[in-house]
Amino acid sequence: MPSLESPSVAAQLAVATKDTASHVLIELGQRSYPIAIGSGLLANPATFANLPKADAALIVTNTCVGPLYAQALQNALQSHYRQIHTVVLPDGETHKNWQTLNLIFDALLENACDRKTVLFALGGGVVGDMTGFAAASFMRGVPFVQVPTTLLAQVDSSVGGKTGINHPLGKNMVGAFYQPHRVVCDLDVLKTLPARELSAGLAEVIKYGPIADLAFLDWIEQQMPALRNFDASALAYAVRRCCEIKAQVVASDEREAGLRAILNFGHTFGHAIEAGMGYGAWLHGEAVGCGMVMAADLSQRLGLVDAAFVARLRRIVVAAGLPVKAPVLDAHDNAGRYLALMQLDKKAQAGEIIFVLLDGPGKPVMRPVPEALVRAVIAAACA
C-alpha cells in the first residue's frame, strides 16, 4: 500500500524533533509527507517515530556512505523494528541499473521481508532513486523513507517521488512516481561531502532561482562563498528554501502533466551530456549546471532573456565550481549526437524535443525550438 498517513504525522514529528528540526510538508492528499530538516536527525530515534508499523526494515546504502552512517541509522531504528537488515550497493551513477536494483530485491527476499517492510534510502540521488523504485515494485509497493546524504539529494531528488533507473539509451527511463513516507535531511552529513559533490548539489540549488525565485537567486549569489565553505546556516537555509519551492511545484503537479517539468530546467542538455559521456563521467549536477547555461543561451537566442542574464547565470554556475564548457560527444557530428540523445528525453513528443526555457528571468516556459538554434547553442557551449 502507498502512504496512508494523515498530514498530522508532520505535526507529531515536529513535536518529537522540535529542538533540532524544521519541517516542510509535501501536500498530496493521502500521500502527504513531511521533510524534516535539521541537525542530528539521522541518529535520533524520534526522527523515525510514527512510520507505518512493521516487523522489519531494510537500510539501502552504498559503499561510500554506508561506512559513515549506516550504523548510526541502524541504532536510531532499533527501537522501531524487530529486524533491521542492510544492503550495500556499489557507488555511482554507472551502477543505477537493473543489476544493482536486483541486489535490493535479493536482500528483501533472502531476509523473508514482507509487504509491510519499510525501506530506508541512505545515500545520494542514485541510492534514493533506486530504493524508491525498489519500494514501488517490491510486492507491488512497500513504504520507504528517504535519508538523503548529499546536497543534491536533499534539495532535489529525494523530494517528490520520482524514482527509477537508467537505461543504456536514456537516463531515468524506467521507474515510477512513488512518494516516500518521510524525507529526513540531516544537515550534519553534508560536512563529510567532497567539494565536487557539494558543487554538484549547488547546481540544483541555483536552478530554483531562474525558474521560481529571483530573490533566492540573489541570495545564492551573495552566499556562494559561504555555501562552498560548508557554512551550516547557509546550507540550512538553502535546503529549506529549495524544499519549499519543490513542495509547491510537486503538490500542484505530482505526475508531471505540466508545470512540474520546469524542474527539468537545464536537464535536457544535461541528460545528453551524462548519457553521451557515459554515466558517472560527469556528475548529474555538473551536467545540469552546464545544461542550465545552455538553456539560458537558447532562451536568449529566441529573444526571451537578455545577454546580461545569461552572463550572470554563467558566473553563478562558475562560482559554484561547476563546468560551463560542454563536452564534445562526437568528433564528427557533435550536434547530431546531442540532438539524438535529447530526442530520447522524456519531455520529447513524437520525436520533437521540448525545452524548458526562460521567458524572462523567473518565468519558465516549455516549447520546441528550431533545430538550427539548438545546434548554435551546442556549438557555442562546446567551443
Next chain:
Amino acid sequence: MPSLESPSVAAQLAVATKDTASHVLIELGQRSYPIAIGSGLLANPATFANLPKADAALIVTNTCVGPLYAQALQNALQSHYRQIHTVVLPDGETHKNWQTLNLIFDALLENACDRKTVLFALGGGVVGDMTGFAAASFMRGVPFVQVPTTLLAQVDSSVGGKTGINHPLGKNMVGAFYQPHRVVCDLDVLKTLPARELSAGLAEVIKYGPIADLAFLDWIEQQMPALRNFDASALAYAVRRCCEIKAQVVASDEREAGLRAILNFGHTFGHAIEAGMGYGAWLHGEAVGCGMVMAADLSQRLGLVDAAFVARLRRIVVAAGLPVKAPVLDAHDNAGRYLALMQLDKKAQAGEIIFVLLDGPGKPVMRPVPEALVRAVIAAACA
C-alpha cells in the same frame, strides 16, 4: 500518466462494437475502464477507438501468439497510430523476468517511443503481466491495453491491474498495481488454444465458484464437457461471469488491502508448486487447480467445510483436466520445502503464512493456520 478516461468511454466503445461485444466496466473512478467481450474484436478497428491519442503503438507478443494474431491486430490499429512497432518475447513463465522485460524497454527506446506511446499486450498472462509492468515503468508510466489470448488471461490476469515479473525466490515479487485503459477479450482466439492451456484457464474459472458464486459453480460443473469442447457460448458466458465477479472485487479493493486477496484462493499452495518445480514446469492454472483442492482440504481439517464439498471441488478440478496430486518438491523434507516457499508469499506477515480458506462453500476467509495441519495437507496431497 495513468488512465484518465471517463467511464463514458465504455459507452462509446459499446456503440462502436455493438454487434459483436458485450461490456463489463471496472469502476475505479478516474482509472475506470471497460472489458469488451465478443467475437472478431481483435481485428476490428472500432475495438480500439477512443484510446488516449498517441503517435506510436507497441504490440508486445510472444513467439507462439505473434505469428497467429499480431498482423491482424496491427491492421486494426493502423487507422489509430502513425507508427506501430512489434516486439516478440520468448514464450512461457520461465521468461517472466528482468531480461525479457528489458526487451520491451529496448524496443521502446530503439524506436524513440515517447511518454504517450500505447502498449498492447497480445498474449497470455505472462505477456500481459510483463507488458503491464513495462507500461507502469517506462518513463514512469504510459497507457496500455490488454488483448488476452488465453482463457486464463481473459478471466483473470488481464483484469485488475496486477502486473509484474518473477524473482528466483518468488512469483510476481516485483511489479506494480497499474490499470490498463481497456481489456479486449476476443473469444475467437480461444479456438486456437491448446487443450492443456484451456484446462489451465478453467482452474481460474472454477475458482470464482467457491469464493463468490455457488450457482456459477453448479453451472461450471454442468457445462464442463462443453467448456472443454471449446463451446463458444459456454466460454462466452464463463468469461463474462468471471469478469463480472473480478470487477466487483477489484472495484472494492484495488490494491489488495483486504478483500481482493480472496482471488488468491489456491494460489498460496499453487505458487509454492510453481516456484518449487521451476517456473514453467507446471502451468500457473495447473498449480492453482491443485492448490485449490489443498486449500479446501485445509479448510476441512479446520472444520470449516465438509468432506463432501472438498470431494466435489476435487471432482470438478479433475473434470477440467487438471492435476490434483501435488508434486514432491524435496525428497528429504517435502513439507519443509513447501512451507519455506509459502513463507515468501506476498500475503505472509512477519514470517506467518496467511491462507485463503473457505468458511463454508462460497465464504472465503483469510487466516494463519497451525503448521501441523498444513503439513498434513501437503502429505495427503503428495501421497
